[in-house]
Amino acid sequence: MCGIVGIIGKEPAADRLLDGLKRLEYRGYDSAGICTVTDGSFDRRRAPGKLRNLAQRLAEEPLGGESGVAHTRWATHGAPTEDNAHPHIVGDVVVVHNGIIENFKPLRDELIAEGRTFLSQTDSEVVAHLIAREVENGAEPRAALAAVLPRLHGAFALGVMVRTHPDLLLGARLGAPLTVGYGDGENFLGSDALALAPLTQRIAYLEEGDWVAITHEEVEVYDSANQRVSRPIVNSGASGQLMDKGNHRHFMQKEIYEQPVVVAQTLRSYLRPLESQVSLPDIEFDLSTVERVVIVACGTASYVGMIGKYWIEGLARIPVEVDVASEYRYRDPVLLPNTLGLVISQSGETADTLAALRHMKAGGVTTGGIINVPTSSMAREVDLLLPTHAGPEIGVASTKAFTCQLAVMAALATNLARARGLLANEAEIVKQLQHVPEAMSMALAHDAEIEAMAPKIAAARDVLYLGRGPEYPLALEGALKLKEISYIHAEGYASGEMKHGPIALIDEAVPLVVIAPSGPLFDKTVSNMQEAQARGAQVVLISDADGIAQAGENTIATIEMPKVHPLIAPLVYAVPVQLLAYHVAVAKGTDVDQPRNLAKSVTVE
Incomplete structure (x- = not known):
């Protein structure tokens, strides 16, 4: 930075x-x-x-x-x-x-x-x-x-x-x-x-x-x-x-606001706009030989991996497996040739993820790492270091590290697609990624209205989050953020899974946060949302102007985002998800930067 x-x-x-x-x-x-x-x-x-x-x-x-x-x-x-x-x-x-x-x-x-x-x-x-x-x-x-x-x-x-x-x-x-x-x-x-x-x-x-x-x-x-x-x-x-927190009340708030800059600086390490190209650091192996990607991470970083699965499979047509690091070694995973084993970590020292990395390396797997600390153990041990430039993140609940990791994941997915001859329009990808910082700044402009509606969520004991496609992992991340810093029980679900059990939890006391940018999956998400509304759900809809115009009625609140390309929607929609958790925690009076029982870097299993 x-x-x-x-x-x-x-x-x-x-x-x-x-x-x-x-x-x-x-x-x-x-x-x-x-x-x-x-x-x-x-x-x-x-x-x-x-x-x-x-x-x-x-x-x-x-x-x-x-x-x-x-x-x-x-x-x-x-x-x-x-x-x-x-x-x-x-x-x-x-x-x-x-x-x-x-x-x-x-x-x-x-x-x-x-x-x-x-x-x-x-x-x-x-x-x-x-x-x-x-x-x-x-x-x-x-x-x-x-x-x-x-x-x-x-x-x-x-x-x-x-x-x-x-x-x-x-x-x-x-x-x-x-x-x-x-x-x-x-x-x-x-x-x-x-x-x-x-x-x-x-x-x-x-x-x-x-x-x-x-x-x-x-x-x-x-x-x-x-x-x-x-x-x-x-x-x-x-x-x-x-x-220094600057003029912000908490480090978490400051770090949410730093995202347009740190994501921009991270992207600048990977984008070559004059050549309309997305690049990676020097690679000592041939990306075209990668036939399978295994992503291993913990917590928020694992949701980056889940979003990366959508991107890599969609762009590069390479099968992707995502594992939580604490489980990976213990299920005796099958380590195949021509696999890229990718670890994701802010600190580069997370014990479970480091152990998974070493397990993959011992099995002969080529490894890469999306890591924020270039001098960390993981950064030194991976075959391909993909650095983020988030700068030090003080708040325990990850914010800017998450979005910087997503930016790097998008760059990796693009390069895998190019290596396989499947990249149809790289210039468009460069254009959309360049737009991320400005779109994030536009999302931050809605901070005051998110703060105003936060007390409606703070009064709840349970909150559900819904999303489809790449917004499903974002629903998981939103629920995790709320749990981490407000101590409200929250769960994230794929929208289509609501009718397969979770809808039984719905009543007027359970707010439902729906992450639904307009696009190919919007109608299906709204259909699932309306099923919940018919059963008394109090819905907060996060969408763009088109989505809110179509489905914003009968909600307790709407949060309008800029209309963006589906590729960059997870980075932009992360902002209101983070702000909502932050303001709910402030409304409840919890210790936002150092929530109970949590540490910034988990260095023991």
């Missing part, structure tokens, strides 16, 4: 910027850079690899100046090279960027057609060119940024400086966190309070769509309509903390 630090200062900036980057190392990165303003000129140092490489560059070639911007980057669009490292300089403009610009390719094509030259492979350089063009056409920096922001689609945080205005630092956020720090005669910008802790404890969290103009003496915050607004200044208390 990329990191940003910016300073409009009164002391030498380079060492302070470097220290801020060190405090962001927990996010993960593979290149870094700093740019300062010295005597009306930009001066920049960048280096691939760890921050010690950048520190060595700075020791050999010191940077002057009291103001500047700095960045740590995950290599996504383009390898972790110096040319692709931030900050990016175009003319009089320097930019650092977290997140993803979904529409960077048409913007890039437009700029190239004008004769502009790109020096990197990143989507971020597009932003620098767009702002530079406005400045070259006579726009003042604030106006230039305001003009460019509406053209950017996706999730992003930006830090911007203009050479001719060395005492001005600009920032903007949409779907990515960004924090302003207030000092004495100097002010700051950072990805979170932790980065700014040595500089100031007085911070303000920018809200969605905000942009900011920072000088030595003043911080001007504007909303998405370019209206001047005020954001509360709070004491961060971050100096002794490893992590």
Whole structure:
């Protein structure tokens, strides 16, 4: 997860910027850079690899100046090279960027057609060119940024400086966190309070769509309509903390809101939009030889595997078997040649899953892992590491790790299909996956209405979740989330199974959460829902506008999602499922981040 630090200062900036980057190392990165303003000129140092490489560059070639911007980057669009490292300089403009610009390719094509030259492979350089063009056409920096922001689609945080205005630092956020720090005669910008802790404890969290103009003496915050607004200044208390909840009440809430950014950053590791291709890390075996996939995981990760089964079988026509890791070894599974054994884990240390991995390896099975911690035991032992870039997940109930794992699973399914010559329209898959962060941000916009209806669920003893196709595992995940943090008994079912027993549980005291995006399976899901309504079920329908218009009557609540392609629906619909569990738990007053009897990583069987 990329990191940003910016300073409009009164002391030498380079060492302070470097220290801020060190405090962001927990996010993960593979290149870094700093740019300062010295005597009306930009001066920049960048280096691939760890921050010690950048520190060595700075020791050999010191940077002057009291103001500047700095960045740590995950290599996504383009390898972790110096040319692709931030900050990016175009003319009089320097930019650092977290997140993803979904529409960077048409913007890039437009700029190239004008004769502009790109020096990197990143989507971020597009932003620098767009702002530079406005400045070259006579726009003042604030106006230039305001003009460019509406053209950017996706999730992003930006830090911007203009050479001719060395005492001005600009920032903007949409779907990515960004924090302003207030000092004495100097002010700051950072990805979170932790980065700014040595500089100031007085911070303000920018809200969605905000942009900011920072000088030595003043911080001007504007909303998405370019209206001047005020954001509360709070004491961060971050100096002794490893992590910071920001302006969120719980880590779980923060991590739900981080999903557009971390999913974008994960996808950027696998998507090659300029080539309309979904890629994987270097593979030492031939994917075309895979005749069977066995997915082994625990809890939420196992539901990623179940959704992956739908995708892999649908796209690649390869049979898939999904097992919970705690059972896998003990049923003496049949290990066949040409099998890919795939483990899924946030920590990479889950004992049951690690044991299953070793069992498969001992049986000669080629293994892969969708894992968030690249230094973990599983990451070191699999034959193919498929990393997620969720960053540290503090809340025990997994949220952003789940959706990042889904993003990687979609990339794997696509590559298996290509390897078998069955990929009909890869460009369309790339397009849909690029749309995920924006669609997730749209889903987050319904947070307040989900919070408002949560008390209707909080009063229940039992809750049922229904879904068909890939939304069936999402129903299981929704029920698990509710159980984990609210302690309400909940179960998820395939919609068509209701009449085979579970419908006996239905009465007016049992809410029914139905996950039903419009599409080929919608009518059948609604039919099952209506059977339950006829028996008194209190239904919460999660669907898009078309689905709600068709089936939203006689429900106690509806949650409207953006209309999305079926491939990406599980990633987008995960957001309201998570928010519903979160707000129900808050309404019940439970310990959301550390629910009873649970641990973040289960390292014993």
